Amino acid sequence: MKYMQLAQRIVQRAKKKGAKQAEAFLEVGRNSSVRVRDGQVEDLTEATSKGVGVRVIVRDRLGFAYTSDFEPASVDAIVDRALELALAAAPNKLNGLPSKAELGKPPETGPLFDPAVAALPSEWKIQAALEMERAGKAVDPRIATFESVGAGENVHEVYAASTEGLAAHAEGTYVFLYAVPVASADGQLQTAYWMDYERFLEDLDAPEEVGREAARRAVRMLGARKVKSQRVPVIFDPVMAASFVGSIAGAANGDAAFKKSTIFAPLKGKRLAPADVTIVDDGLLPRGLGTSAFDGEGVATRRTPILEKGVLKGFLYDAFTARKAKARTTGNAARGYSSLPHIGTNNLYLEAGARPPEELIREVKQGLYVTAMLGRGANTVTGDYSRGANGLWIENGELAFPVQEVTVAGNLLQMLKDIDGVGSDLQFRGSVGAPTLRFRELTVAGE
Amino acid sequence: MPLIERLLAAAMARGGEFAEVYVERSVTTAVVLDEERIKSAQMGLSQGVGVRVVSGAKVGYAYSDDLDEPALLRAAGTAALIAQAQGSERSFRVSRTPAPSYYRVPTPLADVDVARKADLVKRADATARAHDRRVRQVMASYADVTKRVAIANTDGRYSEDTQDLCRLNVTVVAEAKKERRTGTYGGGGRVPFTYFDTFTPEHVAREAARQATATLGAVEAEAGPQTVVLAPGWSGILLHEAVGHGLEADFIRKKTSLFAGKLEQKVASDLVTVIDDGSVANGRGSINVDDEGNPGERKVLIEKGVLRGYMYDSLNAKLMGQRSTGSGRRESFKHMPMPRMTNTYLAPGDDTPGDILKSVKRGLYCANFGGGQVDITNGNFVFEVSEAYQIEDGRLGRPVRGAVLIGVGPEALKNVSRVGCDPMPDPGMGTCGKDGQSVPVGVGLPTLRIDHMTVGGTHVGGAR
Numbered sequence: 001m002k003y004m005q006l007a008q009r010i011v012q013r014a015k016k017k018g019a020k021q022a023e024a025f026l027e028v029g030r031n032s033s034v035r036v037r038d039g040q041v042e043d044l045t046e047a048t049s050k051g052v053g054v055r056v057i058v059r060d061r062l063g064f065a066y067t068s069d070f071e072p073a074s075v076d077a078i079v080d081r082a083l084e085l086a087l088a089a090a091p092n093k094l095n096g097l098p099s100k101a102e103l104g105k106p107p108e109t110g111p112l113f114d115p116a117v118a119a120l121p122s123e124w125k126i127q128a129a130l131e132m133e134r135a136g137k138a139v140d141p142r143i144a145t146f147e148s149v150g151a152g153e154n155v156h157e158v159y160a161a162s163t164e165g166l167a168a169h170a171e172g173t174y175v176f177l178y179a180v181p182v183a184s185a186d187g188q189l190q191t192a193y194w195m196d197y198e199r200f201l202e203d204l205d206a207p208e209e210v211g212r213e214a215a216r217r218a219v220r221m222l223g224a225r226k227v228k229s230q231r232v233p234v235i236f237d238p239v240m241a242a243s244f245v246g247s248i249a250g251a252a253n254g255d256a257a258f259k260k261s262t263i264f265a266p267l268k269g270k271r272l273a274p275a276d277v278t279i280v281d282d283g284l285l286p287r288g289l290g291t292s293a294f295d296g297e298g299v300a301t302r303r304t305p306i307l308e309k310g311v312l313k314g315f316l317y318d319a320f321t322a323r324k325a326k327a328r329t330t331g332n333a334a335r336g337y338s339s340l341p342h343i344g345t346n347n348l349y350l351e352a353g354a355r356p357p358e359e360l361i362r363e364v365k366q367g368l369y370v371t372a373m374l375g376r377g378a379n380t381v382t383g384d385y386s387r388g389a390n391g392l393w394i395e396n397g398e399l400a401f402p403v404q405e406v407t408v409a410g411n412l413l414q415m416l417k418d419i420d421g422v423g424s425d426l427q428f429r430g431s432v433g434a435p436t437l438r439f440r441e442l443t444v445a446g447e
Numbered sequence: 448m449p450l451i452e453r454l455l456a457a458a459m460a461r462g463g464e465f466a467e468v469y470v471e472r473s474v475t476t477a478v479v480l481d482e483e484r485i486k487s488a489q490m491g492l493s494q495g496v497g498v499r500v501v502s503g504a505k506v507g508y509a510y511s512d513d514l515d516e517p518a519l520l521r522a523a524g525t526a527a528l529i530a531q532a533q534g535s536e537r538s539f540r541v542s543r544t545p546a547p548s549y550y551r552v553p554t555p556l557a558d559v560d561v562a563r564k565a566d567l568v569k570r571a572d573a574t575a576r577a578h579d580r581r582v583r584q585v586m587a588s589y590a591d592v593t594k595r596v597a598i599a600n601t602d603g604r605y606s607e608d609t610q611d612l613c614r615l616n617v618t619v620v621a622e623a624k625k626e627r628r629t630g631t632y633g634g635g636g637r638v639p640f641t642y643f644d645t646f647t648p649e650h651v652a653r654e655a656a657r658q659a660t661a662t663l664g665a666v667e668a669e670a671g672p673q674t675v676v677l678a679p680g681w682s683g684i685l686l687h688e689a690v691g692h693g694l695e696a697d698f699i700r701k702k703t704s705l706f707a708g709k710l711e712q713k714v715a716s717d718l719v720t721v722i723d724d725g726s727v728a729n730g731r732g733s734i735n736v737d738d739e740g741n742p743g744e745r746k747v748l749i750e751k752g753v754l755r756g757y758m759y760d761s762l763n764a765k766l767m768g769q770r771s772t773g774s775g776r777r778e779s780f781k782h783m784p785m786p787r788m789t790n791t792y793l794a795p796g797d798d799t800p801g802d803i804l805k806s807v808k809r810g811l812y813c814a815n816f817g818g819g820q821v822d823i824t825n826g827n828f829v830f831e832v833s834e835a836y837q838i839e840d841g842r843l844g845r846p847v848r849g850a851v852l853i854g855v856g857p858e859a860l861k862n863v864s865r866v867g868c869d870p871m872p873d874p875g876m877g878t879c880g881k882d883g884q885s886v887p888v889g890v891g892l893p894t895l896r897i898d899h900m901t902v903g904g905t906h907v908g909g910a911r
Contacts, residue, residue, distance in 0.1 A: 037701075043506035046525045047781065050512060051493070064489035068512040074492070081490055088561045090484035147703045147824065148882075182703045182824055189705055191824035224825070229670040229907050259482070259584055261620050261627065338491050374820040375829040375851065381620060381627050384849040386668075386903050388820070388829030404827055407851050407903025409670070445670030445853075445903040 003028060004169060006070065007161040010054055013079045015163055019056040019086075021097045022079075023162035025296065026052040027337045033152025034122060036129040038145075044122060045152075051337040054082045060091035066338045097297065098319040100165045102329055104300035106293045110286045116201040117173035118155045125151040132179045132211030139215035142222060144184035147191055149211070151177045158292075166298040174199050174289060177207055179214035185222045190402075192217030192372065197430045199287055217371060220392065224402035226446040227393060233367035233420075234408055234442040235360055235394070238427045240370050241434035244415075245350045247378035247385070248279055251412060252306045253343050254315035254332075256380060258325040263383040263413055264312060273310040273416040276353045280305050281316060283331055283346035290347040290431030296335035301346055304330045307416075318343050349433035353422025357436035360421040362397035368444050369394055370408060383412040389444075406446040415439055448538065450516065451599045454498060455539040457523035459601060462532025463500040463507075466539075467600040468523075469738065470496050471780040474557040477590040480568040483576075488561050497780040498523045502530035504766060508783050541605035546735045547742055549726050550637035552611040557593035559640045564589045567648045571617045574652035579660045583627070584620040587652070589613070591635075598740035606740035612637055612731065612887055614875060617652050621659035628665070628848075630658025631833070634874025636731045636889075646874070658815060658834050661846060668835065668850035668904025674810035675852065675900045676803055676838065681816060681873040683890030687791050688821040689828040689856040690721060692881070694748050694756075695774070695786040696763035698823050705826045705857065706754065714754045715860030718796055721749040723758055725773055725789035731875040732789040732889035739775035739784050746772050748791075749860075760786045778884040788879065790889030796866025800894040803865045805841035811850060811902055812836040812843055826855040829903070851903035859897055867894030 007024040014022030028050040035042040052075070053066040063086025067078040128151045137143050153175040160168045178195035194214035196205040236244055256262035264272075283301025285291050295301055297319055305313045317325065318333035318341050334344025361369060374388035386409040392399040410418075423436030448456075451468050458466035472494040479486045495512035496519055507529025509522040568587035575585040591613035599605045616633035632654040634646055677685065698704035706714065715721075725734045725743025734743035739761050747755050759767070760775030763786055776787035804812070817831035830852045837844035871891040879888040 037504070041505050041529070043508060043783065044529055045508040045783070047508075047510045047522075048513070049495075049510075049781065053491075062487045064487055066489075066491040066493075068493045068495065069514075078492065085488040085490060085561060088478065088485065088488040088565045090486075092484060092486075145701055145703060147698075147701060182701075189703065189824045191703065191822065221825075226901070231907055259620075261584060338493070340487060340489065372822075374822060374827060374853075375831060376818055376820075379629075381629050382848070384905075386831065386849050386851040386905070388827060388851065388853045388903070390822075390825075390827065404825060405853055405855060405901060407670070407829065407853050407901075409668075409849060409851070409903055409905045411905070443670055443903075443905045443907055445851075445907075446901060447672060 003159045007159045010052065010075060010079055011161050011163055013076060014054065014056050014083065017080065017083055019058050019083060021057040021163045023055045023097050024052055025337050026159040027156060029154060029156035031152060031154040033150055034125040034129055035148055035150035036126065036133055039130060041126055053337040054079055055340065056082045056086055057095050057097065058083055058086040060093055060095050061086040061089045062095050063089065064340050094320065094323045097162050097164050098299050098329065102319055103166055103298050107284055107300050109284055109291050109293045112172040112199055112291060114173045114200040117153050117175045120153050120175065128177060128207040131207040132177060135208035136179055136181045136211035136215035139212050140219045142183045142185050142219055143181050143215050145182050147180040147182055149179045160298045162298065168294050168298050170292055172199060175201055175204055177204065177210045179211050181215045181218045183218040183222050188222060190218050190221035190224065192221065195429060197289055199289060203287060221390060221402045224390065224404035226405045227403055227444065228447050229445045231441050231443050233364045233438060233440060235367065235369045235436060235438045237371050238425055238434050238436055239429055240373055241350065241437035242432045243373065243377065244437065245279055245348060245434045246432055247412065249281065249306060249345050249348050250378065251380040252315050254317035254325055254327065255321045255343055257315045258321060262380045267312050268314060269312065271311050272413065273307055273419055275309045276422045277307055277310050277419055278351040279307040280351065281332065281345045281348050285347040288347035288431065295331045296333040296341040299329050299331045299333060301331035316343050347431050349426065350435065352424050352426035352435045355421050355423055357423040357425050360423055360436055360438045361394055364394045365396060367394040368403060369399060378412050385410050385412050385415060406444050408442050408444055410442045452539055452541060454519055454523045455599060455601055456537065457520050458498050458500045458527050459537055461527040461530040463502045463527060463530035465501040465601055467499045467598065467739065468496060469780055470597040471594065473592055473594040475592045476557060476561060476564065477588065478561065478564045478568055480572050480587040483572060485565050488565060495780040496522065498526040499783060500526040500529050501762060505529050506783065510780050539601050541599045541603050544604050544606050544740065546606055546608060549733045549735055549743065550729045552637065552639045554639060555593040556591035556611045556613050556640060567615055567643055571648035571652040574649040575617060575619050575656045578653055578656035579621065581621040581623045581660050581663065582619055582656050583622045586618045588616050600740060604740050606736045608735045610637065615643065615648060615651055617655040619655040619659040621663055623663045626663055628659050628662040630655045632658065633876050636729045636875040637733055638729045662834055662848065665846035665848035667906040668847045668902060669906045670902060670904040672899045673902045674807050674898050676807060676810060676812045677892060677895040678814045679867060679869045679871045679892060679894050681876065682813060683792055683873055683892035684816050684819050684877065685830055686721065686793050686892055687788060687888065687890045688819040689859055691788045691791045692821050693823045693826065693856055694758055696757045696759040696767065697786050699757050700763050700767055704823050709754050712754055713752050714857050715749055715752040716863040717752045718866045719749055719752050719860050719863050720794040722747050722794060723788050723791045727790045727889060730790045730889045731877065731887045734789060737773045737775045738777045741771045741773040741775065743789060744773045758786045758788065760784050776886050778886060782884050787881065787886055788888050792871055792891030793893065795868050795871060795893040798865045798867055800867045800869050803867055803894050803896050804838065806865060806896065807838045808840060810838040811847065812838050826857060828856060829853045849905055853901045853903050859900060862898045863895060864898050865896035869893045
């Protein structure tokens with residue numbers, strides 16, 4: 001446990017040098033990845049990395065410094081620097097680290113570390129990537145090449161210590177596959193992205209399946225064209241729905257709510273969506289990519305409903321923002337060692353509904369099924385939502401032809417109200433998950 | 448033998464063709480102001496070494512943030528494994544390659560007292576709040592980095608560079624009649640701290656506050672094709688996304704860009720000349736040497752509508768039988784270099800901005816952009832227009848909200864019908880992301896008229 005000792009030594013030095021409170025957040029990890037091209041290895045990367053961030057409170061002022069150098073002199077220097085920097089900041093009575101009570105009791109998360117991932121040989125990743133490439137090309141002769149196709153894994157540990165009694169350690173793994181094929185026909189090129197990220201090797205989709213799905217998604221976009229500007233029902237596939245759910249979590253940011261810079265600010269307790277819409281952040285989801293016993297400042301994570309049966313239940317907080325807003329931290333402090341905590345999500349998802357996704361499509365006479373989007377998405381201050389979209393046009397309940405170069409636009413609040421179909425196909429591709437989602441009407445802008 | 452040469456030898460021990468050692472030490476400082484006070488002052492140190500070995504088209508890469516010799520030799524040995532030949536005992540000598548100097552920062556930004564940095568954001572806050580009663584919130588930040596790099600490779604090249612970079616940023620939220628709008632402005636570059644004596648925080652704050660208040664009372668954007676006029680400067684982000692990325696050599700070699708195979712072909716209107724220039728004095732995207740040790744340079748990508756060249760890093764240049772254009776960049780020692788833009792701009796034309804505006808009977812004036820993204824394969828791009836106005840009979844009308852521009856790169860370029868004669872560099876705000884790597888870039892554009900641009904919005908057809 002030499003890293004825990006280092007974290008504690010940093011906290012002690014800060015305290016001795018005059019910090020009222022101090023915290024060390026230390027990360028160590030290693031990662032490895034491989035990419036292939038035309039049946040050959042294209043590149044192989046292996047690395048180890050580490051770093052520690054020091055947060056201090058001196059006379060109600062906040063200072064922060066980090067280093068990737070663990071030499072004692074360098075670590076000491078960074079502690080001293082954090083203390084000096086605090087003096088450049090303004091005093092704020094609300095500054096402070098999470099108290100013992102706020103830290104809470106570490107909850108049970110179940111396993112987060114897979115020894116099989118930690119021991120994953122390069123050969124496995126190379127073979128997996130080659131299989132994705134082979135399976136993808138076999139889908140259709142119009143798969144011309146791959147922009148990139150690869151696999152990799154990450155093994156990481158966190159050590160956190162503070163003057164307030166924090167002494168926490170966690171370790172975890174993840175493994176990933178991704179494929180970005182390019183389909184070509186009649187002078188048009190189309191691409192698609194498909195991937196899987198999991199903590200456990202046995203949860204990972206088969207490489208052939210990832211390669212095939214990516215290829216299917218690219219090929220079906222060939223011949224894509226614009227459509228006329230119109231207001232029609234729009235369906236987001238689960239990956240696009242997940243990015244919409246991400247926008248909702250952004251609007252539920254507790255800091256933005258406190259500053260009234262999110263359209264959700266005055267709406268706590270109000271019905272925003274139909275009863276079959278429940279959006280949750282859950283730090284304890286079994287085997288979840290975003291699962292951990294504690295957040296970026298050591299606070300126990302939990303399950304926090306954002307929208308429950310369509311009603312806005314609350315906002316996401318870290319300890320500082322919660323104190324400011326006279327609320328309680330929800331264990332949503334996100335960070336790496338090189339940044340101060342900020343509000344983020346753990347495992348964020350929209351709960352599965354009852355409708356088979358095929359049915360949601362079949363009920364649409366004219367509409368757009370969105371499978372890829374460009375641009376940032378929602379402006380949570382104004383609620384404006386406008387993104388470039390690619391997908392498939394729906395005609396009489398069938399996916400008829402591919403569409404590109406259009407935008408879908410609406411307003412976040414109106415979009416929530418307009419959800420008229422929640423699919424039963426909840427899936428996670430990373431730490432955010434959603435099922436197929438249908439909106440009664442959005443503006444599609446094209447010709 | 449110096450350590451860096453021993454690392455090269457270890458990297459080549461399995462018979463690679465080329466090896467490179469990249470050493471980086473970055474010191475970052477940031478000051479963040481929120482809710483009328485300095486929320487935090489912070490700094491960080493990040494250092495490490497990345498070793499790359501090339502064997503044919505295969506690349507091995509390993510990095511370490513442990514700088515002791517055994518750890519570095521381990522990294523070199525790991526990268527070496529990409530080559531599968533028998534052991535070799537070759538040794539390599541490197542010597543210092545002279546490099547140009549496009550940015551001189553006499554006092555490294557890391558050495559400037561943090562109190563002076565804090566003062567910038569405090570002055571910005573005070574100015575923005577005093578600017579207009581409708582200003583509700585001000586977020587201001589200052590960040591800088593002093594990055595020292597050394598790059599050695601088995602071609603015998605050794606380069607060093609010190610890259611200082613700073614940026615002041617102000618975001619303002621204004622409110623009237625329950626409507627909230629935001630405005631963002633900022634800038635900087637590879638400049639000494641004294642730059643902010645002329646590019647003052649007051650100027651930055653007033654512009655951010657102006658944007659936020661100017662767009663209050665905006666009407667919904669009309670969806671569909673329109674004539675658009677882009678304001679000079681930051682609008683260059685459109686060029687960066689719609690064209691620039693598709694001219695990066697990795698996409699060309701893999702034939703995943705729609706600009707592949709189009710050299711010497713007409714890809715844009717005659718009025719369009721596009722240049723990527725790593726040698727702009729003090730530019731945010733400028734580089735004395737790229738992250739492979741090649742000098743930054745000015746290259747004409749599109750000349751009067753004709754595609755003249757691509758941007759190459761050394762690996763893609765070699766595989767394609769070309770020479771590096773000094774475009775090999777990386778975010779840090781944790782990343783492999785790849786072809787990237789530096790400062791990318793569209794050369795000025797003949798029309799005055801006023802004449803361009805007058806030439807449009809009905810359209811959209813795009814004064815400021817939020818951000819954009821491109822799919823380089825099908826060429827689709829999108830941009831959020833954060834400040835836009837209706838154009839009616841050659842004059843600016845009401846502000847418009849929620850507009851997004853969408854198009855296909857080459858089509859948009861073919862529809863460029865007027866190019867302004869006004870100066871066009873942006874204030875130094877851009878950060879470009881590619882494959883998960885961020886690098887600072889400059890963009891630029893004179894006032895530009897583009898016909899038949901698809902505008903995404905919420906309002907469809909007919910009278911409002």
